[in-house]
Amino acid sequence: MTAKKQFKLYKQKKQWVIGCSTLLLSLTLGAVDVQAADNSTTEKTDDAQLATANSPETSTAVPLRSTGTTEPQGQTNANPVTSQATPSAVPQQAANNTTQATAPVTPVASSTGPSSSDSPANWDYNYERIINITYQDHYDTNGGASSNYHCEKIIQMAENGRWEEVNWYPPKGTFPPGVKVPPVHFAAASPTEAANQRWEVSYVMRSIDLQTATGHQIISQVYAIHNGQTIDIPEMEIQDSGIPVAYHPRISPLGIQNDKVIERGGYYYLTGATLTYNTAGIIYHGANLSTAANIVSFSELVIFSAPINLVYQDLSGKVYNAYGDQYPAYAASYQNVAQVDYGQTLSVNQLYADAQKYLNRYVTSVFDDPDSNYQIYGYFDPAGKLHPIQSPADYPGFTDAQAGSDGLTYQLAIIYRRYGKVDAPVTKTRTIIVNMPDGRQEQTIQEVTLAQFADYDGITGEELGTPTWKVLTGNEPDSNDDWETLTAGNHDWQAFIVPSIAGYTPSLTQVGAKTVNDSSQDQTINIYYTANAEPISPAQPGQGERGHSGPANATDQTGIKPVNFAGQAVSKSSNQRNAMARLPQTGDHSAAGLAALGGLTLLTLFGLAGRQKAAPRK
Known part of the structure; x- marks a missing residue:
């Protein structure tokens, strides 16, 4: 810089005088308070305006009024940057x-x-x-x-x-x-x-x-x-x-x-x-x-600072609104919850803590009471991919935000965690039909009801884990307490004992137990009865043809062995004996049987007569 001094000095009857001294002034500025007795002013020129002169004894300055309109000649730029x-x-x-x-x-x-x-x-x-x-x-x-x-x-x-x-x-x-x-x-x-x-x-x-x-x-x-x-x-x-x-x-x-x-x-x-x-x-x-x-x-x-925004979305990516779509202003979104300066970052724990805090605030404002079932499940990265959170190592980091003109936005996935059936129950049925001899049918129906249970999201219904099968053991399918985890014997069709009927034999004496799973097929089993034959007593040793004691080749009561028409002795076949023995019991009186009986009687009589005539020859 160069200092231009375009003025003349006056001292001791000279034209210009300059008094230039280096003084240490008071630290408070505006120390001079010079008051004129009469300072009425009149604007006369564009360069400067002079005040009305007062008494010679006055030597103090008075505040000035700025018109803000005068541009001094030769002035430099007074707002330099x-x-x-x-x-x-x-x-x-x-x-x-x-x-x-x-x-x-x-x-x-x-x-x-x-x-x-x-x-x-x-x-x-x-x-x-x-x-x-x-x-x-x-x-x-x-x-x-x-x-x-x-x-x-x-x-x-x-x-x-x-x-x-x-x-x-x-x-x-x-x-x-x-x-x-x-x-x-x-x-x-x-x-x-x-x-x-x-x-x-x-x-x-x-x-x-x-x-x-x-x-x-x-x-x-x-x-x-x-x-x-x-x-x-x-x-x-x-x-x-x-x-x-x-x-x-x-x-x-x-x-x-x-x-x-x-x-x-x-x-x-x-x-x-x-x-x-x-x-x-x-x-x-x-x-x-x-x-x-x-x-x-x-x-x-x-x-430069970036506002931190939190937007809560369901698992489908839709901004969550517990009040319904008709109230978009109540969506679970929070703007400018924090500020992060350029060059700085926020820790993942701080981000997650803030996210949980504002989620609890939202849930409380909706339901008047905190609900721990509302949880942060994960976050969506800038590409829209869902990242589940299973441990602190999965918390979103500073670079996982979506950057935009409104700041850094974290898109958090929330769930309403529930536990129960994740699909409709399935029932497997075995029907046992007993066909009675008199034509009646008796049915026994065996059922096993199975369902898959898991944690699921109460907002979207999506499963949150691997489902497990359970069996209904009570009478209330809508109550989780009436379902049990599958164990040996609690999801079987039980064994069935077929009732016995005298004189009849069933086609099956029992139907065995069978373990049921979700891939089992329904079954129908029919059981029939068959009438039994009459029991026959076998000949005992030492008994004759008719059951009497004596030699096996002994003659009947007439003492004459049965002979055929050719003069040969015959023995009754077991079938004949059985037939003869059975006829009185069964009522099987055929004409052939009567004729045979009569012929046998005549032959017996003729034999007795011959023996009597031969006796005198002795």
Whole structure:
């Protein structure tokens, strides 16, 4: 920087005088409180306005009123922005679009008498313009400044009724390298009223530490403000500087929060502010009318943070809504439950704890009571694939979120865990039909009812584990207590004993037990009876043909052996004997049987007669 001094000095009847001293001023700014007895002002020119002169004894300054309309001749850009880092995306355009009004707009009438210098020959229009400039040794972009104050005093005498332009720069090294610093600028002016002027000027630096994808970018703005002046600082657009879309800028809660970051139309801006310099010193008016007094240097950290959103979905991927689809606002979704700064992550345990906390909050709001059956079953990754959670090792990680313009969203799968039948029961039947000899039928029906049981989701009905078969052992199929796990003998068709009937033989004496499973087929078994034959007593040893005792070849009662018609002796066949023995019992009286009986009787009689006639021959 080069310091231009375009003014003349007056001292000891010379034309220009400058009193330049290095003074350690008071740490409180705005220390000069010069009050004029009568400070009525009238706007006369575009460059400066002079106040009405008062009594010569008055030497204090009064606050000034800013019109905000005068653009001083030769003024430099008073809202400079410079960057100490050089990322690819540098949001400087919004920070360089303000012009600082540094020209005096309402001068201070410090006295109405002649100049405080040695009396000149002619007092007409020979009045002083005194400019006190306060600055510190060093200003830092982190908001710090040294406590060593310096004062530069510039005294101008109006020559021929005119003060020349002033442009003063602080010494090199006062501000960080590369920071654009405006001069203390006072335009040339022609005092039109007999009055001295006194100005208090100070420097203020605002730095913005903006986070980028590769580090930080410092944007510093330096302002020179004089007493009674107001400077408006415009909004500044904040670009993402390569940071992913899920992250949005915000003022860090760790530092000064005079400003805010606002969103408008999808773009983000740092709010504007106002600087004023009055009897209380320099005041920074930030967002929401917040103020910071006696401020000379400060820094605000703008970081990028991603909101964490939790959306609860059922196993089919549909956003869960316990109130029904007609109330979409009540869906189980929570926005901005946490913030994570760019470059940081959240632990999986913290993510899961937050997810469970907000699920419990939702369930309680719906059912007025927590229900432990509502559980986080898993999560959907950005591709939509379901990942079940069986242990903490399965918790979703930081990179499992879906990134979007609204932040980082975790799509969590929830279930309403239930236990019971997961399919319709099946009944296996064995029917045993006993066909009685009299034509009646007696049926016995044996049933075994089986069903698969498992944990299932009460929201979608999906099974949550491998089903197991159970058998119905009670009378209430809808009660889980009436079903038992399959064990030996509790899912069999039981053995069946066929009833016995005298004189009849069944086709089966019993039907055996049979184990039943879900693949068994229904069965029907028919049982029939067959009548038994009459029992026959066999001939005993030592008995004759007719059951009498005696030799086997003994003759019958007539003493004559039966003979056939050819004269041969015959013996009764067992069939004949059986027939003869059976006829009286069974009623089988055929004509042939009667004839045979009669013939046998005649032969017996003829034999007896022959024996009698032969007897006398002895």
